[in-house]
Amino acid sequence: MFLKVDADQARIDVEVEAMSLAPVPTPAVLWRRPPVLAIAALPGAPLARLGGPSTGAPAQWAAAGAAIRTLYDAPLPPRPGRAGRSNVALAAELDEECELLVRKGLLPADLVTRNRQVAEVAFRPWTPAFTHGDLQVAHVFVDGGEVTGIIDWSEAGRGDALYDLATFTLGHEEHLDDVIAGYGTEADIDVIHAWWSLRSLLGVRWLIEHGFDPSAPGCEVDVLRSRM
Template sequence: MEQVEVVVTHQERATVRVGDIFLKIDADQTRTDVEVEAMALAPIPTPQVLWHKPPVLALAGLPGTALGHLGEPSTASAQAWAAADAAARTLHEAPLPRWPGHSLDELASQLDDECVWIVDNGVLPTDVITRNRRIAEVALRPWTPVFTHGDLQVSHVFIDGDQVTGVIDWSEAAQGDALYDLATLTLGHPQHLTEVIAGYGTDVDLDVICAWWSLRSLLGVRWLLEHGFDPTAPGCEVDILRTQAARGLRQRDIR
């Protein structure tokens, strides 16, 4: 008899696995609708939709394993990392989805709120947040919108050998900044930036990538804590913010 495995669960949604079938339960039907439509539009491999009866979406499993996990070294080859970014480039060149993503004003407002919350709740010292905010603001510039995955973390990209077999979790897909996807993929894995640039095959502004690392981490800390996750785990968001702050301080000293 096949067992039920809880993959992830929090206040907003849950994912369970039964054999090779994944059941995603989401109270917000809009997110599920976006996921289904985004997977249908994406020109890269995605999980097969078996059925969709709100609030449940049933998906077939993908072959292979995740490219990596935040807080852990990735054992994937350089070729696999390059293939992941080639897939991102293919997605970014596809026609835009019909729904927009976050605006610059929305992101700036969220950044204000989260920086205040992190300091007020003693998660990180003020100087660490101040330096990261300075770095993060580099990302808040006009960009040409592309079809973005919106949550292209390493655990959402599946590979078999050096080939991408599929990308999961499309509920955040929208029009957005291409470099946000690349930054999300390399969050906590800066040593793979060389492969990322090679795989993407076009100019990549490393300062903007670094800015998105800080911005994504700042925006994620409160949500993670409130939903039962630990952003202070080794190699995760709080470590990334500390590393980014030290990097910003060294750059200032060099100048």
């Protein structure tokens, strides 16, 4: 089994509800004893990891894209998720974060400025979809050519579909075409690139302050440099 510890029971409520509504494979809930949620282990293994080698065959990435599309075509969940923040609120958060990144000397000013420009494309009208909200590639398990399950649904809800596609392909740009092929319909690549920049800018300071290294090969700083 997998054990998830979260003192915020509202987040666990969202997770359990989302897994019950999502039309894609999710782990069974075994038991819940606050602050622990126990879910069944999934067959297979995560498709890849941010900063790790680009594992997985093209067919597996395409299968993940198809699963994401199935989620987006589902009836909307009852509440907004992380991918559903308003453009106004998100832009204000991004501006504040960019100012801190430069003032604290965490990233060069030109790198921040260029990626803030790229991120601007994400601020556009969008149609709400059923989104996972934290669809990191390590949260998608595959076995052979099949997606066996998706974990970590605490940020799920109504949101921008391209947010999830961007999160899933962050740091694995070479597989974007495979994912889009499985997704089965046109996706705005410029918006996905914008979300790569936006997510990376918002994540760098938090990662550093919590002991992670966003400048490791293939991680957030590399993603920002790729937009220069």
